[in-house]
Amino acid sequence: MISNPFMSPAAAPASVPELDEDQLLHVSLGPQHPSTHGVFRMNVVLDGETVVSLKPVFGYLHRNHEKIAEGVTFLSSMPFTDRLDYICPLTNNWAYAQAVEKLAGIEVPERAEYMRVITAELTRLINHTAFVGFFLGDMGAWGTALMYAFREREKILDLFEELTGARMMSNFMRFGGCRNDLPAGWAAKASTLVNEFPRFLDELENLIIGNEVLIARTQNVGALPKEALINGGITGPMLRAAGVAYDIRKAEPYGIYDRFKFRIPLGTTGDCYDRMMIRFLELRESLAILRQALDQLPEGQFINPKSKIRNFKAPVGEAYARIEGPKGELGFYLISDGSTNPFRYRIRPPSFINLTLLEDMCLGLDLADVVIILGSVDIVLGEVDR
Amino acid sequence: MESPAPTTRASSPPPAAGWSLPGIGLLKGMAVTAVNMIQSYYRKDRMTTVQYPEERAPISPNFRNFPFLVYDGDNMAGLRCTACSICEKECPPQCIYIVLDRDENGKSLKRPKVFDIDVSVCMNCGICAEVCPFDSIYMDGQYELATGDRFGGLLFNKETLARSTDYHAQLRPLEAAEVAARRKAEEEKKLAAQAAKVAKAKLEKEQKELKAKEEQEKGTGA
Numbered sequence: 001m002i003s004n005p006f007m008s009p010a011a012a013p014a015s016v017p018e019l020d021e022d023q024l025l026h027v028s029l030g031p032q033h034p035s036t037h038g039v040f041r042m043n044v045v046l047d048g049e050t051v052v053s054l055k056p057v058f059g060y061l062h063r064n065h066e067k068i069a070e071g072v073t074f075l076s077s078m079p080f081t082d083r084l085d086y087i088c089p090l091t092n093n094w095a096y097a098q099a100v101e102k103l104a105g106i107e108v109p110e111r112a113e114y115m116r117v118i119t120a121e122l123t124r125l126i127n128h129t130a131f132v133g134f135f136l137g138d139m140g141a142w143g144t145a146l147m148y149a150f151r152e153r154e155k156i157l158d159l160f161e162e163l164t165g166a167r168m169m170s171n172f173m174r175f176g177g178c179r180n181d182l183p184a185g186w187a188a189k190a191s192t193l194v195n196e197f198p199r200f201l202d203e204l205e206n207l208i209i210g211n212e213v214l215i216a217r218t219q220n221v222g223a224l225p226k227e228a229l230i231n232g233g234i235t236g237p238m239l240r241a242a243g244v245a246y247d248i249r250k251a252e253p254y255g256i257y258d259r260f261k262f263r264i265p266l267g268t269t270g271d272c273y274d275r276m277m278i279r280f281l282e283l284r285e286s287l288a289i290l291r292q293a294l295d296q297l298p299e300g301q302f303i304n305p306k307s308k309i310r311n312f313k314a315p316v317g318e319a320y321a322r323i324e325g326p327k328g329e330l331g332f333y334l335i336s337d338g339s340t341n342p343f344r345y346r347i348r349p350p351s352f353i354n355l356t357l358l359e360d361m362c363l364g365l366d367l368a369d370v371v372i373i374l375g376s377v378d379i380v381l382g383e384v385d386r
Numbered sequence: 387m388e389s390p391a392p393t394t395r396a397s398s399p400p401p402a403a404g405w406s407l408p409g410i411g412l413l414k415g416m417a418v419t420a421v422n423m424i425q426s427y428y429r430k431d432r433m434t435t436v437q438y439p440e441e442r443a444p445i446s447p448n449f450r451n452f453p454f455l456v457y458d459g460d461n462m463a464g465l466r467c468t469a470c471s472i473c474e475k476e477c478p479p480q481c482i483y484i485v486l487d488r489d490e491n492g493k494s495l496k497r498p499k500v501f502d503i504d505v506s507v508c509m510n511c512g513i514c515a516e517v518c519p520f521d522s523i524y525m526d527g528q529y530e531l532a533t534g535d536r537f538g539g540l541l542f543n544k545e546t547l548a549r550s551t552d553y554h555a556q557l558r559p560l561e562a563a564e565v566a567a568r569r570k571a572e573e574e575k576k577l578a579a580q581a582a583k584v585a586k587a588k589l590e591k592e593q594k595e596l597k598a599k600e601e602q603e604k605g606t607g608a
Contacts, residue, residue, distance in 0.1 A: 072478055073475070075476060075513060075517075076513065078478075078511075078513075079478050079511035080478060158446075161445075161448070162447075162448055163448065164448070165448045165450035165525070166510065169509070169510065169511070171513070179516070183447075206414055206415065206417075206418050207414075208415060210410065210411025210412075210415070211414075212409065212410075212411050213412065214411075309516060310472060310476070310519070
């Protein structure tokens with residue numbers, strides 16, 4: 001029997017015939033890149049084309065990150081956080097730095113806060129443009145949208161290389177600030193990029209939004225009611241696409257986000273189309289934040305001079321810090337016993353928790369929709385498996 | 387009051403029902419690709435591909451790859467590393483292995499006997515360079531390190547890691563100049579302190595001698 005308590009009556013099949021066990025088809029999607037999202041496997045049971053059951057299988061990319069972190073110093077975990085969600089390392093860095101700062105009570109200088117906001121919002125630009133590219137790839141638009149997105153992403157990654165020394169594995173934030181100051185002329189380059197970015201967004205929107213094939217394949221696919229999403233702990237663009245105005249930048253402003261004027265875009269139905277559109281709208285809001293931050297960027301210290309690099313010890317206690325990552329609420333929970341290593345190190349990864357309702361979203365739909373729905377969740381397996 | 391939040395459906399041009407004017411959206415998208423294709427023949431900023439082995443994109447001065455050790459002067463004797471093992475402790479994937487050199491009495495010679503970095507494990511994070519208090523380890527910009535040797539080809543030892551200060555100055559002029567200036571100032575300070583110490587000792591000695599002489603004179607006088 002197909003039973004999906006969240007499925008809206010309109011989308012559910014009109015009559016559900018009794019299933020014949022012999023007629024069911026078991027398909028193992030993955031683990032070799034079921035879409036373009038990494039080593040993730042879905043055990044799907046099909047009745048004809050209709051999904052009867054879907055069990056996600058993950059752990060292929062498990063790297064023991066949380067346990068390793070207990071064995072190395074606080075600072076040594078920083079480069080490992082780059083590898084969680086490797087599309088957006090700088091927000092991971094920020095979340096971890098914030099957790100340690102909360103634990104040890106370290107103040108962050110003003111300039112460092114601005115640098116963090118700028119790098120985090122640039123990271124959001126990367127994530128959302130890459131998402132659109134991958135999402136179109138899932139639908140069979142091989143390469144075109146992805147290459148356009150990656151062309152722009154590469155410009156931002158060049159900025160990151162100049163600032164942090166590496167395109168993706170940035171290892172940039174430190175407890176109490178950032179590792180190094182902005183290089184000369186960096187802010188001007190970033191401003192140029194921010195000013196040119198809307199033109200690319202218009203181009204990308206023209207390329208895909210009106211496309212009838214895209215609309216036919218994404219609208220009214222994979223929608224869940226708000227209550228189900230909230231109960232499932234879903235955060236980020238997926239939740240906002242369903243019309244819930246929940247953004248940690250507004251709900252619990254961290255850093256200096258309360259100084260900027262920006263809006264939270266909202267979706268209406270929460271289907272795959274809304275999930276894609278919400279990213280376009282968030283890109284525009286990110287650009288607004290970036291413009292304000294680059295305008296207001298003050299002079300000063302990039303790191304708190306009192307913070308220690310060598311032999312850093314956090315006081316006994318525990319702390320949980322969370323930020324609005326590009327994929328949702330990214331949290332770090334730390335317990336310290338007063339030594340140089342964390343006693344317990346736990347991550348709340350948005351992609352992993354956003355995956356929990358995957359089966360509910362897919363039940364009763366066709367096999368071809370499964371890949372689109374998985375794409376719309378926007379997962380990165382580095383973060384799901386840790 | 388802020389303007390109301392934008393919503394997804396409001397900004398999407400076609401009606402949700404779709405297919406009212408079939409193909410218009412598709413054609414619009416294809417126009418974008420056509421424009422891009424034509425532009426890719428004459429617009430310099432659209433030609434983003436670098437033909438790698440023949441040409442190379444310049445690396446930024448901040449770019450970091452595997453670490454190297456710096457020595458002062460002309461040879462390995464001037465290696466700045468004192469084998470303090472701070473980098474070994476802080477290294478996230480634990481790829482540094484250091485053994486302190488000792489003389490026959492077991493006294494530390496303040497230099498590494500073994501300094502190995504397993505480059506196949508190293509993750510280019512740059513924490514070793516950051517924590518080093520002796521300005522001795524820095525991140526390199528060399529990225530063509532592939533080797534066919536599976537056993538030990540990527541295990542770099544002291545000799546293969548060592549680079550001169552000139553190499554550092556060429557790679558990162560700003561950083562190297564700052565380090566050189568700081569080290570020079572420290573050296574001068576040290577020298578000055580030493581000179582002052584010597585002068586003080588000399589002065590004390592003279593005073594002592596003078597005193598002894600006086601006492602002697604007193605003794606003979608009495």
